[in-house]
Amino acid sequence: MIYLDNSATTFPKPEKVYKEMIDLYQKYGVNVERGNYKLSLEAHALVQKIRLKINNFFNGYSEECVVFTYNATDALNIAINGVIEENDRVITTVLEHNSVLRPLNHLKKSKRIEVEYLNPSGEKIDTRELKARLDKRTKLVVVNHSSNVTGYTQDLEAIGRCIKENSSAYFLVDASQSAGVIPVDIKKASIDFFVTTGHKALYGPTGIGLLILNPEVKIRPFRVGGSGHSSENPYQPDNFPDRLEAGTLNILGVFGLKAGIEFIEETGIEKIHSKELKLKKLLLENLENKKIKILTSKEDSSPAIVSILHCDYSPADLANILDSEFGIATRAGLHCAPLAHKFLGTFPYGTLRVSIGYFNTEEEILTLSSVLNQL
Numbered sequence: 054m055i056y057l058d059n060s061a062t063t064f065p066k067p068e069k070v071y072k073e074m075i076d077l078y079q080k081y082g083v084n085v086e087r088g089n090y091k092l093s094l095e096a097h098a099l100v101q102k103i104r105l106k107i108n109n110f111f112n113g114y115s116e117e118c119v120v121f122t123y124n125a126t127d128a129l130n131i132a133i134n135g136v137i138e139e140n141d142r143v144i145t146t147v148l149e150h151n152s153v154l155r156p157l158n159h160l161k162k163s164k165r166i167e168v169e170y171l172n173p174s175g176e177k178i179d180t181r182e183l184k185a186r187l188d189k190r191t192k193l194v195v196v197n198h199s200s201n202v203t204g205y206t207q208d209l210e211a212i213g214r215c216i217k218e219n220s221s222a223y224f225l226v227d228a229s230q231s232a233g234v235i236p237v238d239i240k241k242a243s244i245d246f247f248v249t250t251g252h253k254a255l256y257g258p259t260g261i262g263l264l265i266l267n268p269e270v271k272i273r274p275f276r277v278g279g280s281g282h283s284s285e286n287p288y289q290p291d292n293f294p295d296r297l298e299a300g301t302l303n304i305l306g307v308f309g310l311k312a313g314i315e316f317i318e319e320t321g322i323e324k325i326h327s328k329e330l331k332l333k334k335l336l337l338e339n340l341e342n343k344k345i346k347i348l349t350s351k352e353d354s355s356p357a358i359v360s361i362l363h364c365d366y367s368p369a370d371l372a373n374i375l376d377s378e379f380g381i382a383t384r385a386g387l388h389c390a391p392l393a394h395k396f397l398g399t400f401p402y403g404t405l406r407v408s409i410g411y412f413n414t415e416e417e418i419l420t421l422s423s424v425l426n427q428l
């Protein structure tokens with residue numbers, strides 16, 4: 054099989070990830086923060102070291118501000134529901150995933166909030182337009198770092214500066230498609246809530262995600278329960294990460310995420326990104342079929358995500374042909390980003406998405422282009 058659905062989840066994972074998940078879970082698979090025995094304390098110390106590693110990887114505010122979640126969707130729900138109040142105003146973009154759009158839509162109903170959606174100008178959100186829309190009621194600005202449909206990638210530092218210079222709104226970034234392939238500096242970009250999922254370009258397993266926050270934010274816990282300490286307190290403890298982490302931690306996922314990030318550090322994020330971009334260029338150079346239209350970022354600062362349209366086949370039919378006749382796995386449809394497709398003019402059938410990963414080869418890309426040229 055030729056796997057070209059890395060934006061859904063990277064597959065396979067680096068060998069190191071599978072190995073460390075087994076090794077560390079065999080060695081430290083006890084409940085952290087729940088016991089005072091030696092092994093539990095050692096496991097807790099290891100998890101704290103991993104928080105520090107993650108914090109340094111993204112230049113966050115401190116290891117306590119690294120909150121483990123189940124995935125990006127979970128982290129986005131925690132952040133959005135934790136800060137939004139009745140009658141607040143939120144500015145976001147049409148490029149967002151349903152993991153942002155749906156929590157906001159539910160809040161529109163239950164708390165009567167107002168949500169404004171910015172279109173990109175070309176590939177980028179225009180900070181002059183953002184500035185014009187910011188006002189005193191704007192509580193939150195939510196921006197997708199890299200689109201999962203086209204790879205369009207935003208200039209986070211310019212957006213962060215614009216928000217901070219012109220409002221008191223919080224800045225929330227969904228980096229689910231960029232984290233691990235495009236460097237992000239949380240503090241430099243003035244990000245208050247940085248969200249990503251563990252199982253895409255960070256090479257971790259499913260079931261683990263990240264919310265890295267600015268400790269200055271005012272945020273209510275979204276889910277409450279056991280914290281392993283302060284059990285006499287009838288409410289969720291106030292300190293981070295415990296305010297936002299309730300229940301037993303997914304340490305198996307934490308160990309896998311650690312190994313994934315180490316793989317990126319050992320390989321080099323630039324090397325990973327440039328290999329993926331090289332493969333994307335190879336695909337674009339070799340696609341000669343006049344019936345095919347390509348929608349993708351023209352910039353080298355974007356991940357290798359290519360959306361394809363064919364005059365004679367729907368995206369779903371094209372994906373079926375690629376899979377059933379040629380063993381090529383891609384993804385067709387709206388990719389949980391309906392407003393992005395409305396903006397691109399590809400709603401309601403969406404596109405065929407080819408998402409290239411570090412483990413793809415030139416040979417695989419040439420096979421795909423030659424198959425697409427025949428159709």
Ligand SMILES: Cc1ncc(COP(=O)(O)O)c(C=O)c1O
Binds near residue numbers: 125127150229
């Ligand atoms: C841009 C973006 N945001 C959020 C998500 C949600 O990630 P998860 O399903 O891991 O919560 C995805 C997943 O495809 C995504 O591409």
